[in-house]
Amino acid sequence: MKNARHFCWPVARRTLFMSPKSLTESASKGTCASVLPPLSDEASLYVHWPYCLKRCSYCNFNKYISRSVNHSAMTECLQRETETLLKLSRVSRITSVFFGGGTPSLAQPATIAAVLERVSQHAQLPEEAEVTLEVNPTPAGTSRLKDFIDAGINRLSIGVQSLNDEDLKLLGRDHSSQHALHTISEARRLCPGRVSVDVMFGRPGQSVASWETELEKLLAVCDHHVSLYQLTLERGTQLFKQVQRGELTMPTEDVTATMYMTARDILEMHGFRQYEVSNFARSGAVSEHNLGYWKGQQYIGVGPGAHGRFMPHLEGSVQREARTQTLEPDVWMSEVQKFGHATRRWISLSHLALLEEVLVMGLRMTDGITHQHWKLFSPSDNLHAVLGQSGDVQELQQRGLLILDDRGLRCSWEGLALLDSLLPTLLLQLETYVRSQGRRGNKDFIQPQHREGQQRR
Ligand SMILES: C[S@@+](CC[C@H](N)C(=O)[O-])C[C@H]1O[C@@H](n2cnc3c(N)ncnc32)[C@H](O)[C@@H]1O
Numbered sequence: 001m002k003n004a005r006h007f008c009w010p011v012a013r014r015t016l017f018m019s020p021k022s023l024t025e026s027a028s029k030g031t032c033a034s035v036l037p038p039l040s041d042e043a044s045l046y047v048h049w050p051y052c053l054k055r056c057s058y059c060n061f062n063k064y065i066s067r068s069v070n071h072s073a074m075t076e077c078l079q080r081e082t083e084t085l086l087k088l089s090r091v092s093r094i095t096s097v098f099f100g101g102g103t104p105s106l107a108q109p110a111t112i113a114a115v116l117e118r119v120s121q122h123a124q125l126p127e128e129a130e131v132t133l134e135v136n137p138t139p140a141g142t143s144r145l146k147d148f149i150d151a152g153i154n155r156l157s158i159g160v161q162s163l164n165d166e167d168l169k170l171l172g173r174d175h176s177s178q179h180a181l182h183t184i185s186e187a188r189r190l191c192p193g194r195v196s197v198d199v200m201f202g203r204p205g206q207s208v209a210s211w212e213t214e215l216e217k218l219l220a221v222c223d224h225h226v227s228l229y230q231l232t233l234e235r236g237t238q239l240f241k242q243v244q245r246g247e248l249t250m251p252t253e254d255v256t257a258t259m260y261m262t263a264r265d266i267l268e269m270h271g272f273r274q275y276e277v278s279n280f281a282r283s284g285a286v287s288e289h290n291l292g293y294w295k296g297q298q299y300i301g302v303g304p305g306a307h308g309r310f311m312p313h314l315e316g317s318v319q320r321e322a323r324t325q326t327l328e329p330d331v332w333m334s335e336v337q338k339f340g341h342a343t344r345r346w347i348s349l350s351h352l353a354l355l356e357e358v359l360v361m362g363l364r365m366t367d368g369i370t371h372q373h374w375k376l377f378s379p380s381d382n383l384h385a386v387l388g389q390s391g392d393v394q395e396l397q398q399r400g401l402l403i404l405d406d407r408g409l410r411c412s413w414e415g416l417a418l419l420d421s422l423l424p425t426l427l428l429q430l431e432t433y434v435r436s437q438g439r440r441g442n443k444d445f446i447q448p449q450h451r452e453g454q455q456r457r
Pocket residue numbers: 005006008058059060061100101102103104134135136158159160161198199200229230231232233234
């Protein structure tokens with residue numbers, strides 16, 4: 001069971017199922033110029049704040065520990081890049097905004113307000129649009145929650161990770177369980193019904209019984225949204241080294257699988273509906289922003305290392321691109337100052353690459369991929385034609401892991417826990433089908449230096 005491992009958002013980090021290399025490969029292989037991604041004048045916006053106070057022992061996100069952050073330069077650059085990419089995408093409406101990190105609760109509320117203001121100057125940002133801030137539950141972040149809400153934030157996602165103080169220390173967190181409980185209560189007071197908590201399981205030394213107790217304790221105080229992540233051991237992190245040296249032991253796969261299944265049951269008993277591999281909501285409090293990723297909607301990524309998926313309006317361009325911004329904050333800033341943005345890499349997504357993403361992301365949702373959803377991306381070939389004829393796919397259905405019916409394609413309850421192992425079969429069948437339709441390759445653009453191609457944008 002590996003699916004519940006962390007899958008956070010458009011920021012440079014290991015991609016869950018496709019490495020940038022495999023994405024590039026499929027982007028460059030099968031495409032058909034006559035098949036376009038759905039045209040939309042809407043997108044969501046992801047804004048990356050790259051700084052943290054401290055390095056957590058397990059984290060390999062794009063984050064930097066800096067003593068002196070130039071807030072005014074960061075604000076100007078985030079605003080400028082937002083404006084440039086909004087113009088390039090020609091979207092007229094931003095449906096949701098997500099400030100992620102790093103630790104965006106270390107940014108100044110004025111920065112958040114300034115970015116939102118710039119969005120509103122160039123696109124419609126509806127009053128009711130979801131605007132989320134990731135919050136580390138430290139006293140510094142918590143004391144400014146009200147200011148963030150005044151700046152335009154209307155949803156808070158709190159990185160609780162654990163309610164066990166020993167484990168929080170081991171993970172290198174700079175908060176205690178007391179801090180986490182206080183932040184949850186403050187957040188719920190200020191933003192009732194719109195508070196989410198992130199919690200990790202599969203931690204070194206953790207038992208199923210202690211996990212159950214901890215989750216029950218969290219559910220007694222939390223609001224209507226929980227994100228549950230299996231701790232992933234990332235190469236290069238301190239935790240990875242500690243495990244390699246034999247100082248710490250990770251739970252076995254069987255134990256983490258049991259933890260995941262137990263958590264799903266407990267959450268359900270508390271009225272939470274699982275709507276994605278790692279996400280649970282009650283009273284309909286789903287994350288609209290994240291649903292957009294899983295439904296293959298366009299998003300613009302702003303800030304160091306942010307990822308985006310949108311169709312730039314350039315001469316002759318008719319395809320959605322996978323775009324990544326420059327990773328390192330100082331380099332990112334100087335490129336934004338020079339070019340208006342710091343897109344480091346962009347790849348035209350072929351028809352095949354786009355469908356791969358729709359499949360991989362869509363199957364993470366419990367509702368899966370409806371026929372209408374698939375048709376937006378593949379008007380001429382329906383799910384039955386693409387996948388239904390394969391003996392291997394039929395076998396997954398017979399084993400009760402996958403459902404392909406009048407609604408569309410989705411995993412069963414058991415299948416969702418095994419999604420990683422189902423995907424190779426599905427992706428192979430998709431590729432075989434698309435290639436059998438005789439679709440051809442397309443170009444990638446990888447621009448290590450900002451020269452002509454970059455200025456074009
Ligand atoms: C990158 S963090 C950013 C938010 C904030 N800085 C924090 O740490 O709470 C977003 C979420 O990713 C999850 N995460 C990060 N690294 C992970 C890992 N190695 N395995 C599983 N989940 C991870 C944590 O649950 C965290 O809340």
